[in-house]
Amino acid sequence: MKVMTAAKAIVECMKREGVEKVFCVPGESYLPVLDALYDEESIQVISARHEGGAAFMAEGYAKAALKPGVVLATRAVGASNLAIGVHTAYQDSTPMVVFLGQVSSKFRGREGFQEVDLDRMFQHIAKWAVEINDAERVPEIVGRAFRIAQTGRPGPVVVSLPEDVLPAEAEMHFGPVTTIPRPTPSDNELIQVNSLLRTCEKPLIIAGGGIKSARAEAALLRFANAYQLPVAVSFRRHDVFPHDHPLFVGHLGLGTAKSILDTVRQADLILAVGTRLSEVTTQDYSIISPEQKLIHVDIDFDTLGKVYSPDIGIVADAKEALTALLNLELDVKWRDWAERRRKAYEEASALTVSDDDAINKHVIHIMANTVGKDSLITNDAGNFAGWLHTYYPFREEHTYIGPTSGAMGYGMPAAIGAKLADPNKTVISLSGDGGFMMTAQELETAVRYQIPIICLVFNNNMYGTIRMHQEIHYPKKVIATDLGDVSYKDLAASMGAEGYVVDDPSGFEQALAKAVQNNKPTLIEILTDREQISVSKTIEQLRNK
Structure with a gap:
C-alpha cells in the first residue's frame, strides 16, 4: 500500500506489467502522467508526430515483442486520430492499452473543450473501454485493462483519464500482475x-x-x-x-x-x-x-x-x-x-525473374536472396504487397508484421515499433506512395530517436489498389486516384534520413546494401510502372477483360 497520485499509480502499474516503451503525442490533458513517466527511468517515451502513427508504432511493437503496446493521446482530437490503430489492434488481435486524456469530470456533459464520451466512442472497436473516476481505483482498473488486453483473444483496451483525477492522491493497493490462462483440450x-x-x-x-x-x-x-x-x-x-x-x-x-x-x-x-x-x-x-x-x-x-x-x-x-x-x-x-x-504452391510462387518482370518482383527476389534470418518485414496496405505475399519465402518465425485490418499508413510506423522491440533485427517496411504519405512524418521520429529502419516506397503516383478496382468496375473512368509527384528521396533527406531513388533492379540492390550497412533511418524510393497495376494484371488487361 502506497499513497501516490493517480498519474503515478498508472505508471507504477505499467512498470509492474513490464512495460518498457510508451508511444504518444503529448497533450495537456494528461500532463501528470507524462511527468510521472519522466521520473520512471525504466520506461522510454517515444513521442510521435501524429497519434495515428503513435498507435501503429505501439501495435507493431506489441506484435514484435509479444507483449502489450501502450499508447497515450489527448481527449477527443488525439483519440480520434489514433482510432485507426485501435481498430487495427482489434482486427489483428493485438494486445494494446490506450490511455486517453479526458476533460475534467466537473466539465463533463457541458460539451467542454474537446469533450467526447471516450468510453462510448471506443466500445465497438475495443475489448473494453472504461473511464477512471476515482483515483484509488487506478490499480484495479489499469490492472484489469492489462489483463483483458492479453487474455483470451488479445486486443486493445481504452482507458479514459479525466484530468482532475490524475493529480488526486489516494492509498493505492496493487494486485498481482497479469498471468495468461492457457486452456487445453479435454x-x-x-x-x-x-x-x-x-x-x-x-x-x-x-x-x-x-x-x-x-x-x-x-x-x-x-x-x-x-x-x-x-x-x-x-x-x-x-x-x-x-x-x-x-x-x-x-x-x-x-x-x-x-x-x-x-x-x-x-x-x-x-x-x-x-x-x-x-x-x-x-x-x-x-x-x-x-x-x-x-x-x-x-x-x-x-x-x-x-x-x-x-x-x-x-x-x-x-x-x-x-x-x-x-x-x-x-x-x-x-x-x-x-x-x-x-x-x-511451388508452381504458383516460384521466385524466378526475367527482364520482362516488373521491378516489384525483382525487389522481392533481391530481398529474398540478401536479407538474412535476422530480419523482419512490415508492410502497408496496397497492391505492391501482392508481390511480397506471393513470392517472399518466410522461413523463420517472428519475421513478418502486417495489418489484417488493411490499414494504410501502417508499414513504416509499425517498423519503428518492431525495431524498438527487437533492435538486433534488420527491419524493412514496404509501402506504396499513397499509404506512405499518410504517416510519412514518422520518419522524423525514427531519425530523432535514432531508430534505423529501412523504408521501401513503391511509387506509381496513384492509389493503385483503388485504381485497380476502378478499372474493373468502371474502366477508363479515372477519378480521384491519381497522385502528384513527390521526391521521397528529398523528403527523407529533409528529415535527416538517408534517401535513394531507383528504377531498376541493380540500383535497388546497391541501395539496399548501403541501407543495411549504414544502419541509419533510410528510405528507398522505387519508381514502378503505373501500367503494372497488380501481380497478374496490367491496366490495359483489366480494361479489355
Whole structure:
C-alpha cells in the first residue's frame, strides 16, 4: 500500500506489467502522467508526430515483442486520430492499452473543450473501454485493462483519464500482475478429433495469428510433421510456418493464386487453429463449404461458430492444443495429397525473374536472396504487397508484421515499433506512395530517436489498389486516384534520413546494401510502372477483360 497520485499509480502499474516503451503525442490533458513517466527511468517515451502513427508504432511493437503496446493521446482530437490503430489492434488481435486524456469530470456533459464520451466512442472497436473516476481505483482498473488486453483473444483496451483525477492522491493497493490462462483440450475433445481425422483423406491445417500469440510455431511444426498434414496460413500471418517446408501449401490472402485456393476447396477436413477465418482468409467466406468437416481451435469462445459452425469446436491455447494433439493415433494416408498441394504452391510462387518482370518482383527476389534470418518485414496496405505475399519465402518465425485490418499508413510506423522491440533485427517496411504519405512524418521520429529502419516506397503516383478496382468496375473512368509527384528521396533527406531513388533492379540492390550497412533511418524510393497495376494484371488487361 502506497499513497501516490493517480498519474503515478498508472505508471507504477505499467512498470509492474513490464512495460518498457510508451508511444504518444503529448497533450495537456494528461500532463501528470507524462511527468510521472519522466521520473520512471525504466520506461522510454517515444513521442510521435501524429497519434495515428503513435498507435501503429505501439501495435507493431506489441506484435514484435509479444507483449502489450501502450499508447497515450489527448481527449477527443488525439483519440480520434489514433482510432485507426485501435481498430487495427482489434482486427489483428493485438494486445494494446490506450490511455486517453479526458476533460475534467466537473466539465463533463457541458460539451467542454474537446469533450467526447471516450468510453462510448471506443466500445465497438475495443475489448473494453472504461473511464477512471476515482483515483484509488487506478490499480484495479489499469490492472484489469492489462489483463483483458492479453487474455483470451488479445486486443486493445481504452482507458479514459479525466484530468482532475490524475493529480488526486489516494492509498493505492496493487494486485498481482497479469498471468495468461492457457486452456487445453479435454480428453473427450481429443478423442473426437482423433475419430474425425481418421475418416478424412484430404486434411488441411489453416494456421492463424493465435499461433503467434501462443508462441506455438514450434508446436505447429511438430504436429504437422508428426501426421504429415499440409499447412496453409491465414491472411498476413505468413511467418507462423516456414515456407520452405515440404508441408507448406500457401498463404490465404488477397490475390492468392487459384491453385492455392483449390487446396482449401478440395480439402475434406479443415483444422483451423488460432484463426477467426476472416473475410480475406476465406475469400469472402466462399472457399469453405458445409460438406467439409471443420475442427476449429481458438482461445476465444465467441470465435467458434461466428463464421462457420464447426463439427468440433475447442476453446484452447494454440500451443497447448497442438501439444495435446501429438498423442493422436492416426494412420497417415494423405501423403500424396500433401505432396500435390505443395507442388501447386511451388508452381504458383516460384521466385524466378526475367527482364520482362516488373521491378516489384525483382525487389522481392533481391530481398529474398540478401536479407538474412535476422530480419523482419512490415508492410502497408496496397497492391505492391501482392508481390511480397506471393513470392517472399518466410522461413523463420517472428519475421513478418502486417495489418489484417488493411490499414494504410501502417508499414513504416509499425517498423519503428518492431525495431524498438527487437533492435538486433534488420527491419524493412514496404509501402506504396499513397499509404506512405499518410504517416510519412514518422520518419522524423525514427531519425530523432535514432531508430534505423529501412523504408521501401513503391511509387506509381496513384492509389493503385483503388485504381485497380476502378478499372474493373468502371474502366477508363479515372477519378480521384491519381497522385502528384513527390521526391521521397528529398523528403527523407529533409528529415535527416538517408534517401535513394531507383528504377531498376541493380540500383535497388546497391541501395539496399548501403541501407543495411549504414544502419541509419533510410528510405528507398522505387519508381514502378503505373501500367503494372497488380501481380497478374496490367491496366490495359483489366480494361479489355
